[in-house]
Amino acid sequence: MNKLAPYLNRVAVALPMLALLLVMSSCSRYNANGGLATWGYVLLALDILAMIDVFRQPWSIGKKLLWAAIIFFFPLGGLIIYYLFAGRGKA
Template structure:
């Protein structure tokens, strides 16, 4: 069951939703570095998104200045 939830296929390549997650991570990282924050806050958010791909995206969406 754990392998059926993986981002990778049996051949080691990314599954379809792995590509979607990668694209969303890249978009979120680009959005982080376009924000008018200081560099420390940008690096912190980038690290959260990088080390926790799905959870980082959810946390970023919920807490990172969506009141524009």
């Protein structure tokens, strides 16, 4: 249980995000005219910020590319996975 303690705060934040993922995945990312919906722009901005954060980390290039691929191919789910497991706050 002691090994899971650092992840409990992240899980508490991620659970509402996972519920949001289920709701948003049932909706279209695009409007009827083919343009991005409002939440599509928000998701794009969050993905770009996550990509910038990935490449600012002091990791090997392979690990950076792996995280970038996860975020790119799974936009909202990748953000949640990155937030939970990227190892932030460790010195």
